[in-house]
Amino acid sequence: MNKKITLRLGRPEDAQHIAGMIIMAMTEECCRHFYGEHHSIEDFHRLMTQLAASPGTQYSYENTICAIDDKGRIVGISVSYDGARLEELRQPFIDSAIREFGIDHSSMSPETQSGELYLDSLAVLPEYRGMGIAKLLLKATAEKAYKMGALPIGLLVDESNTQAEQLYYKMGFRHINNNKWGGHNMKHLQLTSEK
Incomplete structure (x- = not known):
């Protein structure tokens, strides 16, 4: 890695960047599944920014590890939380999607379960890929x-x-x-965490 990368926990003021990187991890097509045909990716980004700035949501800064370059720019994120808390942490997203988009996602299948740390989103800016940042965030x-x-x-x-x-x-x-999530067929993978 030729650029100096440091890791730190997310902060409320990082919310806009965290939201943008979560959207990158989700893909715009998956996001469209959540915001519907009458809204835009910008509308979804606003909603995700609100959720990233708030404690007690699955997308919160509290659950985020940020990779920072030598200029202080967030170039990668890892968002993870206790799978046992999914229902509680997901509820603000469900409530917001109903309020903002008129779409009820409360019947969405669970993407995690009790007994695992769920890695909800992992993203690295395109120009920083191939530098080992994703591996650093995974570690x-x-x-x-x-x-x-x-x-x-x-x-x-x-x-x-x-x-x-x-x-x-x-x-x-x-x-x-x-599993199925965001209208896509998904594979549920797991890694045993060991010292």
Whole structure:
């Protein structure tokens, strides 16, 4: 890695950047599933920024590890939380989507479960990819899982995203089962967190 990258926890003032990177991780097509045909990606970004700035949401700065370059710019994120808290942390998103977009996502299947640290979003800016930042963020997430009682790390990867899937397998993740999220077929992968 030729640029100096440091990691730190997210802050409320990072919300706009965190939201943009979560959207990048989700893909615009998945986001459209959540905001519908009568709204825009900008509307969705506003909603996600509000959620990222708030404590007690799945997309909160509280759940975010930020990768920072030598100019202080957020160039990557890892958003993770205790899977046992999914219902509670997801409710603000469901309430906001109903209020802002008139779409009720309360019947969405759970993307995680009790007994795992769920890696909700992992993203690195395109110009910073291939520098080991995703691996750095994954290692920091594994450390978080270990501190929480050596919980395994779980995540969903889109079946069509073979590049990300291969990265996860190289990092030691294994396929657990299949799921559907954001209108896409997903694979649920898991990594045992060990010291």
